[in-house]
Amino acid sequence: MDKPGVTQLLLRLKDGEEQVYDQLYPLIYEKLKGLAYAQMSHQSQGHTLSKTELVHEAYLKMVDQTKIDFNNKSHFFAIASRCMRQILIDYARKKNAEKRGGKEEDVTYIDQLFHAQEEKSQELLGIDEALDKLSELNERLVKVVEMKFFGNMTIEQTASALDISTSTVKRDWIKARGWLHRELKGRFEIT
Amino acid sequence: MSDLNWDRVETIIDQALELPKEDRETFIEQECGENERLKGEITTLLESISDSEGWLEDPQDYQREFYQEIADDVELISTGRNLIDTKVGSYLIKEKIGEGGMGAVYLAEHSADEFDHRVAIKIIRRGRASKENLQRFKREQQILAGLNHPGIAQFFDGGMTEDGFPYIIMEYVDGMPIHTYCRENKIRTDVKINLFKKVLEAIRYAHENLVIHRDLKPGNILVDTDGNIKILDFGISKLLENESHDGSLTRTGARMLTPRYAAPEQVKQQNITTATDLYALGILFYELMAGQGPYDFEDQSPYEIEQIILETNPPKPSARAQNTGLSRKLHGDLDAIALKAIRKQPENRYRVANEFLDDLSNYQRGLPVSAQKGTFRYRTQKFLKRHKQGLAVAAGILLLIIGFTGFYTWRITEERNQAQFEAERAQEIKGFMLDMFDRGNPDNENYSGREQSTTELLVAGMQKVENELKDRPQMYIEMMASIGDAFSNIDEFEKAEIALTKALSRSRGYYGTHNLQTAGILSDLANYNHEIQQYGEAEDYILEALSIDSTLNDGHSESLSDKISIYASNQFLQSNYKKARYLFLKADSLDKIHGKTQSPDYHTMLANLGETELFLGKYQQAESHFNQALNFFTNYYDSLHVNIAMTQYRLGMLHHYRSEYEQAEEYLLKSLDGYKALYGENNSQLSSNYAMLARTYRLLGDLEQAHYYAQKDADLTKQLFGDTSAMYAKSLNNLAMMQKARGKLQPAKNNYEQSLLLYQKHLDSDNPDLAMPLYNLADVLMDLGNYDRAHDLIKRVVKIDKARLGAKHPEVGIDLNKMGAILTKAGRYTQADSVFAEAESIFLEEFPEDHYRIGEYLVNYGILHLKQQNSSEAKEFFKQAIKILKTNFDADSKRVTEAMAYLEKSQRAAGNDVN
DSSP states (O other), X not given: OOHHHHHHHHHHHTTTOHHHHHHHHHHHHHHHXXXXXXXXXXXXXXXXXXXXXXXXXXXHHHOOGGGOOHHHHHHHHHHHHHHHHHHHHXXXXXXXXXXXXXXXXXXXXXXXXXXXXXXXXXXXXXXXXXXXXXXXXXXXXXXXXXXXXXXXXXXXXXXXXHXXXXXXXXXXXXXXXXXXXXXXXXXXXXX | OTTSOXXXXXXXXXXXXXSOHHHHHHXXXXXXXXXXHHHHHHHHHHHHHHHTTTTTSOTHHHHHHHHHHHHHHHHHHHHHHHHXXXXXXXXXXXXXXXXXXXXXXXXXXXXXXXXXXXXXXXXXXSXXXXXXXXXXXXXXXXXXXXXXXXXXXXXXXXXXXXXXXXXXXXXXOOEEEHHHHHHHTTOOHHHHHHHHHHHHHHHHHHHHTTOOOSOOOGGGEEEETTSOEEEOOTTHHHHHHHHXXXXXXXOOSOOOOOOTTOOHHHHTTOOOOHHHHHHHHHHHHHHHHHSXXXXXXXXXXXXXXXXXXXXXXXXXXXXXXXXXXXXXXXXXXXXXXXXXXXXXXXXXXXXXXXXXXXXXXXHXXXXXXXXXXXXXXXXXXXXXXXXXXXXXXXXXXXXHHHHXXXXXXXXXXXXXXXXXXXXXXXXXXXXXXXXXXXXXXXXXXXXXXXXXXXXXXXXXXXXHHHHHSXXXXXXXXXXXXXXXXXXXXXXXXXXXXXXXXXXXXXXXXXXXXXXXHHHHHHHXXXXXXXXXXXXXXXXXXXXXXXXXXXXXXXXXXXXXXXXXXXXXXXXXXXXXXXXHHHHHHHHHHHHHHXXXXXXXXXXXXXXXXXXXXXXXXOHHHHHHHHHHHHHHXXXXXXXXXXXXXXXXXXXXXXXXXTTOHHHHHHHHHHHHHHHHHHXXXXXXXXXXXXXXXXXXXXXXXXXXXXXXXXXXXXXXXXXXXXXXXXXXXXXXXXXXXXXXXXXXXXXXXXXXXXHHHHHXXXXXXXXXXXXXXXXXXXXXXXHTTOHHXXXXXXXXXXXXXXXXXXXTOHHHHHHHHHHHHHHHHTTOHHHHHHHHHHHHHHHHHHSOTTOHHHHHHHHHHHHHHHHTTXXXXXXXXXXXXXXXXXXXXXXXXXXXXXXXXXXXXXXXXXXXXXX
16 A cells, blocks of 8 residues: 555544554554565675664655654554564464474474574563553553564654653553563563 | 552552652552552562563564564575575575475586486575584585495585575485385384384494484485485584584573483483484384384473483383284384383493394394393393292282382373373382392392392382482382382381381372372371271271362272272271171272272272171171182282282181181181291281181191190280280180190180280270180180189170171070070079070071081080989980081090080989989
């Protein structure tokens, strides 16, 4: 979908049309994934993980900023961060399924040495589950986590997207982090 | 959390976070007041906030892998596209033929070759090589290139791709993994062995060239389209492992899934040798033979899998085979070969491929295989031969072990995996036990230098459990309990109690009080207390066990029947025969419901039931139960066994009670021989046997033999149980009986008195077991002329026996006969007459018409008539009595001559009357 299309959808979102969200979400999801691939392939050797800009880049590429107000922008960031969460969780699930599945061929001892390092995906899945629980208590805490942690947005970007003060973002973040930690403690060796 | 006000939680947290740490607690107290939940929520959350400082701060930690993968994907996609139809070395890449954990494999053709020379190119995507690595990689390649064997996929070349990934060019093999090949083509066991020998030959070649594969699994042992073995990826793991030393790829204490072909030394990250390859091949061989591997790793945690590899002794392949035909084929040599190949210690395995090959060839030619040496059967056979007198105990221990397996098998219905796990544990216990025995086995390296007694072996075993199983509570508990049982079996009571008490307290701590395992040990303790005649304590233990089992298993489990049976024995030992019989019958019906009627345990229970019936005077039922048990036992056991001896003893008792003394003697002597052979001369089992023999000989009129056995019994019980024990009381009673028979009335009376005193010390005043000593003392008192005391005593006997057996029981008849005789001597004729009348009705109904008891009764009744001056009636009674007694005893035996004397007397008196 072209830029005006996405912008239009975004504008309609504030009128509370739910199907608009359902249309926007996969668009942003695919865009982000594509951007990630593009970014990685451009720098084949010695690439750095230029992840921070991903959500922002998507915003710049997908939305006509002249047509959009602040509120629409925060909607976009919220959706994009949620998409990033989704992308990473999908990846972690796939990773996990690979580990458990594939009984056909025996994985050998040596193979396992390589897989041993790939443990964070489990923890990611745990965080995802816990976030669903947390959303029943305070949806904003979840948004802060999505933006800051999954969307790699800065405190300032997050504050601006959610239209709250930076100190509120910091407090929300601390509370959410503490809450998640308590939920996951004992299940993962988190440090 | 639903009733917590989350907004309030957040508000308080926000405020608390603004405060200095030391002020927070007071603030929270103040805010939460009495609301403990709120306070708890806030406190834990604050703790967690402080604990989690720094956590999640760097999202990259979590996303790096994802981006890495994207990068790899991207590269693979791009290079993949590029690779097809490009040249690698002198090869042209045609297609991608596989992708694994380490990288992708491509099919390529030699570009300069006009023949169809195809190769496989493996590009390893894991990590790029440093310069240093590159050097090593080159060296390894040279070694691999030197391997030329038809069973090994040829290594051609190797190098680095442009972007720095190592690749390997090797012979292209069109084939399938060996296990798939065997399964799909339904290859017979013998052919599988031949195929496997080809694998071994290839490995032998590699090992001789100092190359270890390190990563053998069916996936890289292929059978090609011509049926030839080709082993892939030789040495590749080595190439990779070297890389891992440089950094990120090394595992750092993290958990790891241990796959099924890893040898214990790989799990422990110790030296990898040729034996490591042979272990992997051993597992493969096991799988090819049994159709599945030795261990079930499904649903086990990585840690558990490691523990299994390190600790669990594998079951025999024959035990893992899916059908009995296969199982029979594997049993013996093939079992032994497979197990030798996968022993835990590398030095105990086949050290070189050649040994493995030799054993397989020997097997095929019907020659002895080396693997059989030092295996379970071989060692036990040796052990049993060496410890002839300890044989019964060893058999007992092995039976216990088999018992474990049996106990666990019932759980199969519950959960198969669990049962498998338990079976493996039983296997492990077996190994532990045998190891213990080996200390007394000169063939073994741990041989202590001399033959050890069974007690020493068990003591050593107990120490071994203490030292080595401290941290493995399940094993500790089971081993301690079975060692306790074994001690109890060989009359080492103090040691038995120590072991069982240790097992119980550990079990209570580990499994909990309300647990089947704990209940099992309580049962053991009940059995032990039976051995030391602490019946009250035994009852407490078994009742606790019963209550645990019946609440956990809603009252009709299989394990319950064993406990009911122990409780029944307990009631029997406390002389509550009716209750005991009821309980035995209950256990019987439970066993029948569960189809458990073909075991030694079941028949032991039947024999116990029979003995109870014997004591209740139900001779016919008792006999049928004894015979059923004895038939089973003689068929079941190859040689002597305590169950056979015990049942023979009981049949001896039965025949004794039925006055069939010759049969009684026969069974009792057989039983005595059995016990002596099993336990030697100083065993508690012998005491009852001596006593019963003494009484039987007495009734057969052989007083010398009778006295001999009575004396042996008294000596033994005094030695074993002490001079105030109930057992000694019984023996004294017997001895007194012999003294009385020999006319030594005063010593007999003294011994009876002492015996009765001891009995009364041990038993309640209405206990049925008091009947016998009371009767005997009454008898001798009568002979000594102390009629009043004799009458008092015999009255108690009648009361007890009527309550125990019913008013019409033969025993009551005998009691009444004695009472009548006492009353006659006391001159209380009317009373005597009515007592005899009551006795007569019993004798006529309950005894065969020529039974000697009827003869005795007729003599007594005649004497009453004689005293009452009815000489002619008396004369008829004596005549009848003599006739009966003569069919039972010799003409010159005391009973007959006495009766003759009375007849003469009556005839004289009758003559006087006439005159």
